[in-house]
Structure formats: structure tokens, C-alpha cells
Amino acid sequence: MRISMIELLNEGKFGNPEVCEDLYVVTDDFVAVIDGATNISDRLIGGKAPGRFAAEVVQETLLEAEAEVTLVELIGQINESLQSKYERLNLVREIEQYAWMAPTACLICYSRYFEEVWQIGDSLCMIDGQLHTNEKPLDAITANARSLYLETELKNGKTIENLMDHDTGWDFIKPLIKQQYYLQNDTENQYGFEVINGFDIDFSRVKTIKVPEDAKTIILASDGYPIIKESIEETEAALNELLAIDPLCFRQFKSAKGLQKGNKSFDDRTYIKFQVR
Numbered sequence: 001m002r003i004s005m006i007e008l009l010n011e012g013k014f015g016n017p018e019v020c021e022d023l024y025v026v027t028d029d030f031v032a033v034i035d036g037a038t039n040i041s042d043r044l045i046g047g048k049a050p051g052r053f054a055a056e057v058v059q060e061t062l063l064e065a066e067a068e069v070t071l072v073e074l075i076g077q078i079n080e081s082l083q084s085k086y087e088r089l090n091l092v093r094e095i096e097q098y099a100w101m102a103p104t105a106c107l108i109c110y111s112r113y114f115e116e117v118w119q120i121g122d123s124l125c126m127i128d129g130q131l132h133t134n135e136k137p138l139d140a141i142t143a144n145a146r147s148l149y150l151e152t153e154l155k156n157g158k159t160i161e162n163l164m165d166h167d168t169g170w171d172f173i174k175p176l177i178k179q180q181y182y183l184q185n186d187t188e189n190q191y192g193f194e195v196i197n198g199f200d201i202d203f204s205r206v207k208t209i210k211v212p213e214d215a216k217t218i219i220l221a222s223d224g225y226p227i228i229k230e231s232i233e234e235t236e237a238a239l240n241e242l243l244a245i246d247p248l249c250f251r252q253f254k255s256a257k258g259l260q261k262g263n264k265s266f267d268d269r270t271y272i273k274f275q276v277r
Helices: 050-064 069-087 092-097 137-156 162-166 169-185 230-247
Strands: 001-012 022-026 029-038 105-111 118-119 124-127 130-131 207-209 217-221 269-276
Touching: 001 022, 001 230, 022 050, 022 269, 029 217, 029 269, 050 069, 050 105, 069 092, 069 269, 105 217, 118 124, 118 162, 137 162, 230 269
Parallel strands: none
Antiparallel strands: 001 269, 022 029, 029 105, 105 118, 118 207, 124 130, 124 217, 217 269
């Protein structure tokens, strides 16, 4: 099978590619979307936001990976690189104590050799019109908590414009988001979920999608797109329509984050459509 690109868009919420926490890979063997987690610690690691830091390590590893690399081997290589960087930056002990400091990323990756899509985190995949999601229950909890808080803010006199200047709903759920980091790759907790952060993953809980032999097109996208369509134009139109009616993302589409004034969207976003032949 051969990979043939059709469409690609990668844009950060700030409009600055250097701080975008979404990265991607397109080679003869892999197509991937890498979504670095939003900065919760408000600190930089190696001069970069933790999510960007993690995303770059995943990107670099994939660009150097052999075509026949298995998912287990790939994550092992990524984690080895992350741990090496943690040690060099004297971060190991601090990350173990304060889990939210760990650079974290989600990955959705098509392997040409295995004809599979590997889905770690909540990025999206569509194969010939069939959507594959990987949502986690925690996201609905935090999104609904923020939605409730914002509704009370409006009831008490604030406006949508006020809240786009300063999202007090995000302030409200931020401590809960921090606590989630302790549940990353936790196989024993009801809210545990898999991410890439330099530590062990339970591969039995990683979603693997076998690509049908007769598949024509595959779309991979980060969760910066609440809805994905068959083209970038349609997908962007759906996003813009949503942000026009619900810019704070707390009613029609409930999210942990909304659109802030001056930003391009509520989150970084990436969309890749390609053919396999």
C-alpha cells in the first residue's frame, strides 16, 4: 500500500506555529496527528510548553522510526527519549511528585506496514466516512462542571464577552484538570486513561483500528475539531458555525476550554486526509 496525501491543515489557536501544541507526521510509512496537552503548570520545560515538548519528542521518534516498528516498540522509544530528557533537565523527582508537570501528548497514527490506526487519547479517525472516536468519561465531567459554572456567572451579571476576556469557568475546573494527571495510565482507577508521558501504558486499553483492504480514504484529526467532515472546507465551516453560536463552548458543544478573544479557535487543530493504495 502507498500513502497519498489529499489535504492537510495544522493551525494553532494563537495563530503562531511555534507555540502550537498540535504537530503531525507524514512519511512513506506513517501518518500521525500528535496533540500535546494544554499547559496546566504554567511552566515551561526546555523553553517550551509541556505539551509542545512532548509532541516534539513523539514527532522526532516517528520521523526516525523503522516501518516495521510495533506500537509497543514505538511507545518504548518515545518513553525512553522522554525519560532521558527528564533526567537531563532534573525533572524526574518533580514530575513524580507533581504529576501535572509531566509533558503529555495524545497520538493517533496510521502504520502502513501494519495497515492499522493506533489511537492513544481523544483524537479522531474517519475511514471512508466511518467515524472512530476515543472519548474518556473525565472530559464530560469537567466540561459539564465548567458549563454549569459559566451559566451561573451569566445569571449573576457577566456577559459572554466578559467571559471570553477571562474564562472563570476554566479557572474553576483547573484544579480538577490538575488532579486528572494522577490518573494517567492508571489501570486500577475507574477514571484512568492512556496518554504518552514517558511512563508505562496499558496496551490492552489502546484502541487499534484495522484498516480494511478496500479502504479508500482516511482522515486523522485532533480534538480541536469537535466535528470532522469529508473535507477541510466542510470541517472548518462546521467549526466556524459552532463558534459563532457558542464561542465559549459550554452549550451546544461542551468543552473544558472556549474561544478567547484574539484567538483563532478554542484549541489547536490538525486535519489530515490521505489515500492508501
